[in-house]
Structure formats: structure tokens, C-alpha cells
Amino acid sequence: MAGKQTERTGRAGREDKAGSGAGSVREDRGPVRYGPPAPDPGLPVLPELAEVLAAAAGRSEPEPTGGGEALREAATAYWERRGLHGSPENIAAAPGASPLLLALIAAHGGDVLMPRPCTATWIPQARLLGRPAYHVPTPAECGGVPDPYALLETVRRVRAEGGRPRLLLISVVDDPTATVAPPELVREACEAAVAEGLHIVSDETWRDTLHRPHDTVLLSPAEMCPDDVTVVCDLAGALTPSAWPVAVARFPDTERAAVRHARTLDSLTALGAHVAGPVAMAAAHALREPDSVTDRVRRAAALQAQVAAAAHRAVLASGALARPPQAGRHLYADLGPLRSRLANRGVTDSLELEEYLTERLGAPAPGGHRFGDELGALRVRLG
Template sequence: MSVTVSATLAVNEALAEKRRRGLPVLPLGFGEAGLPVHPAMREALVSGGDRNAYGPVAGAAELRDAAAGYWQRRGLPTDPDLVVAGPGSKPLLYSLLLAIGGDTAAAAPSWVSYAAQAQLAGYRCMQIPTAPAQGGVPQPDLLAAAVGQARAQGRDVRSVIVTAPDNPTGTLASAATVRRLAETARDLDLVVISDEIYRDLVHEQGAEVHSPAEYAPERTVVSTGLSKNLALGGWRLGVTRLPDSALGRSLRAALLGVASEIWSSPAGPIQQAAAYAFTEPAELTERVRGSARLHGIVARAAADRFAAAGAMVAAPQAAFYSYPDLEAWRGHLAREHGITTGAGLTALLLEEYGMGVLPGSEFGDSTAALRMRVATSLLYGDTDEQRRAALAADDPLALPWIAEHLDRLSEVLDRVGPAQALDGPGEPAARARD
């Protein structure tokens, strides 16, 4: 089995190497939240420093109770005994695939690690297209057809992965689409794994995120963590909510078996800090809301720069991503640069201009597609002082370091693209691909 370094980590390392060599970079490839640790979280971590015992495999009771309350406040009643914690949502997702077994299905495009983790577990991942501007959720009718065909060929498909909100597109599937997905999963007897790590980073305050657990509670596993909403990627703490059903209890036993052989239990001090975070005190909810606002402003500004260069791009709704499509450049890229694939385009942007983005092919998209994932969360500054200023600013786009990055983005697009997009000037992101 050949598995390479995750594309998101690889592009981050490539940009770091360019920085070490003194070269200018435009860091749009890595999905790190890019904000300082909140002082209250630092204090909670320090106060848990004497927690040196292994602890329960499922996680400390205090943490599981707090996580259950977090989901309860989002309309998902949760039994703390059906919560399992781990060292990040990423190993939890992989352990779930091991525990469930069989092939899985995910959206096309979808986060780079779903298919790779299925491969590591010895299974395959079918990637099913999403509806326009409804990323993260496979189109239910296409899912049913693909699973039916795979099973007719003797494949054992047991699960489907949903991302709400979505990475890589930054969009949010409608309630109707999520409901139909849940109903289709029930008809096909599929376990639904709902990765909701970006749930708290919806840009529009009051916008609803709908989980498949609302519509198929008996078969939906929900996953989240602290790496995105509180920008604690280096702390490595995730939690899963298992369904209150015979399936959920069976999955819990299998998941704990896998966890006991891989990580034993999450780190004690991190668990104590996470328990505090999941109670959602006012100072942390204020930080999360401010983060979502900042992510939205900057992601939308970057999407608008792509639209002005001729891209079609859905307006970002959550997190810090957009997914522009530069199909309008195809003829120009082939003539002037000999480029016919998304990977060729992103390689040119990286090598010639220090612009790190990931091609859609890394997310299960067509190799020929001139689509890419753009992550704007590392534009907020190189120091914690700058990042705190970005959080506090009424207009973060007026901060010189953010403005310079966005202007550099426009400059690179102007240099690589045609003088005028073949299909005319791009629309503002708010109207493109609605």
C-alpha cells in the first residue's frame, strides 16, 4: 500500500521551505485556523497539568458530560456514555472506519483524508458529486445508484461520510438535501458519519446547520473537535457522538477496542481544558463568534478576487475556504503555459509565484478540472499580535498585512490568467454558482 503525505500538510511544508529560503509566499493551502490560543484555554490547560494517569479509554466523565451538553444545545440530545474522545477528530474518524468496516462513500469533492483513511483501513471510498453550492453531502439519488451498482458487483458498502459545513468548498447543504441523504442512508442501511468540525464557524449569525442526526438519529455518528472553532489544532482533541441505538452501542464497543490499542486515552490536561471549552462559557462563545466573522470577511474577499479574474465561485458560507473554478482560463492556460489540469495549474502557482493552493483532484474532483481549494486562515498575520488585531478590527481587510496578501493574490491571478476571461469578467462571489 502506498500512501503519501497528506496534500494539505505537504503544501504547508513546501511554503515553509520557501520562507526559509527568503522567498515570498501566499499561504492559501493549509486549513489551520490561524488564530491565537484564548487566555482562558491556556489557564484551563495549566490547571490540568497534574492529570497524569491514563484515564478511561472513552475519555474523562467530565469531558463526555460537557460534550453531551454541547450537542444538547444544538438540538441533539446525547447520552454521555455514547460520547468517545480521542487525540483529534482525525484519528477518531479513521478508527470509526476500522470499527464499521467495509467500503465508504463521500462527497466529490471532499476532505483529502477520507479516501486516504479508507485506503489505510483496507477499503475503498466512492466519491459522489454534490449539488451546486451544497458541498459536503453526496447527492442522494447519485449515492443510491452508486451503492446499488457497487453492491451488485459484490462490494460491501457500509457507510457514507458527510461534512457539515464543508471542506473544501466552504458551503452548507440545505436542510432538504441533508434530510434526503439521511433517508437514503436508512434505505441503504448505511452508517452516516457526520463530520461537523466547522459547525460553529458559519459566517451568518443565526444560520442553521442541519445534521443527519436530526433525520436518521439511529444510524448517525457525529464528530467534532477544538481545532477549528477555537483554533487549537496543536492540542489534538476530538469527540464523537454515537447513536442511541443497538448500532450505536455496538459501534461504541468496537471503537473503544480500536482506541485502546492505538492511543489508550486522550491526554489528561487536554481533556480537562476541552471539558471547559465544551461548556461554552461566554468568553469562548464570543471568541468563536468573532472568529467566524473574521473568517467570513476574508474568505469572501478572496473569493471576490477570484471572481474578478474570471472564476466561478460559490460564496463562502462557513469556515475559511472557497473553491474557485477557472474553467474560463482553459484555452489560455493550454496555449501560454501548456497546462491542462488542476494539478498543473496549482504547481505553476506554487513554483513561480509562491502561491500555495490545492487542486480539486486532491479532493476527489476530476484531474482535468481547473478547480482549487483556497484557505484564507493564514492571512491574518505572522504574529499573535497581528492575529489579535485581525480579530478585533471592524474592517480586517484594511489591515495592511491582510490587504497586501489580497492584492498579491490579484496580482498573481492577473499574471497567470488571460487579460480578460474568455467568458467575460467574473461575477461577484455572492452571485456566482448560486
């Protein structure tokens, strides 16, 4: 069954419509460059961070590839406080999650596996590198982490077809679904991945945006598989403005990981992907988590929880479906129960749904096809 749901994105013929401007769909609703915008809380910049950035504006020396010592030390301390021990030598920073993940994928050979749905940038990045990429179904209760049995079946099917699955991308605190994967699911999926020889990249961008942090158990894959997991965090998720792009990766403390760390730095150098000096200073300050930053993160998460809960109630009241939001700024809605009513308005797939809702809401409402879901499914991310 998983094989029927698994899709090699390189052969995703149904997505051709999303990039062809077919029919009456506007051209700007299809191409990758018009995908979901960068995460933005819609809140003013924290004055303290603006002051740090302004104070560093006179810096003339460039930040080294992978981040300077101050930024890497701050990232190390950030993860130490979350139970993930390491050293600055195991950290790499880049101007945003996209170039960092691109460099990480390049550092690992073989095919890429990812859950369906998944972060919007993952599929285009695998394609850009010419890597075969495969979707794996997620369980009913959450997104971001594949069903362990479906993962095993997918790996074996890909190998039987001559593929080389080597890398699994997951997000325990997920965008687009706004869910948090249960610890037992994380454990089973990671054990299955490691047993099949996959390295895991855990995107934990949204881990500091839990709506009910005291009632939610969050397990990082790096806690249980420290030698087989690279953790990535885009600071725009909770700590810094999206206009100041910076993301950090924490590599395992192994010889094999050291080689991949070096390859990642090589790719970042080739891309010219250096964090701007003033942004690096502000990011280091945010990663040290002074009281002003942690208070802002807490209050922002509480506000986003209220908005998401209200949106969830409205979606359910309309007759549509959505998992209860647990983190982040979005809600992933399934308007399948409204299919006949939407068809009367000319909406028959997620591309048309994206156009329809974006025009009426006056805000981006990316369809599920952006996240690897079937084009025919009427799913949309609201936020």
C-alpha cells in the same frame, strides 16, 4: 450518469501522478503526508484556554481511551444545546479527527461512500484500512452531501459489482467547499442512505463557523435520523487550537451503536490514540462554552467571513468560478475558465495548479485532487 462520475478510489489511476513525482512536479506536492495542513484560524490562543491547559500541565495520570468523564460530559452538554440529546456513555474522544474517523471506519464493515469533493483525509483513511471507497457527485448548489438520486444509483451499482456499501461520510457544513447543505437536501440524502441500509457519519467540525448564522438554516442528520447517524466534531474547527488535537464523536443511543462504540474504543486503544490530559481539560472547558469562548468563536467567524468574501470577489473578478462561501476558512475555486491562460504557464491539472499557486501565494493552496476531484479539473482550495 452517476455511474460515470462515481469512482472507486482504489482504482483511481489518474491519481497515480499525484503520488509518483511524475514530470517536473516536486515530490512534496504529491504524497499524502504533504496534503492540506490541519485547520488553523491563524489567531492567537485564547488566554483563558491557555490558563486551563497550564493549570493541568502537572497531571500525571493518563486520560482513558475515549476520553475522561469531564470531557465526555462537556461534549454531551455541547450537543444538548444544539438539540442532540444523549449521554456521556455515547461519546468517544480522540487526539484529532483523523484517528477518530479511522477508528469509526474500522468499527463499521463494508465499503465506504463519500461525496466528491470531500475532506482530504477521508480517502487515505479508507485506503489505509483496505476499504473500497466510492465517490458520489454532489448537487450544484453545495458540497458535502451527495445528490440523493446519484447516491441511490451508486449504491445499486456497487452492489451489482459485488460490493458491500455500508457507510456514508458527509459534512453538512463542508470543507473544502465552504458551503452549507440545504435542509431538504440533507433530509433526502439521509432518507435515501438509511433506506439502503447505510450508517451515516456526519462531520460537523465547521458548524460553529457560519458566516451568517442568523440567515443560515443548519440541519444535523442526527436530528432526523437519530438511530442511524454518528456525529463527529474536530474541536480545531472553532473551539481549540489545532496544536492541541482533540475530536469527539456522538453515537446513537441504540444497541447496535453501543457495539460500534466499543469497537471504536478498541481501535483507539490499539492505536494508542489517547487525548493528552491537559488538552482534555482545555477541550472540556471550551465545550462548556463560557462567554469568552463563544465570543471568540463569533468574532473569529465574522473575521473569516470578511476574508472569504473578499477572496470570493477576487476569484470572480479573475474570471474563475466559486460558490459563495457560507462557513469555515476556505474558498473552493474552479479555474477551469482560465485553462488556456494557465496552460501557457505550464499548468494543466490540479497538481500543477497546486504547485503554481502555493509558490506564488506563499501559502498552501491544495489542488482539488486532494479532495477527490478529478486531477484534470483545475480546482483549488484557498484559505
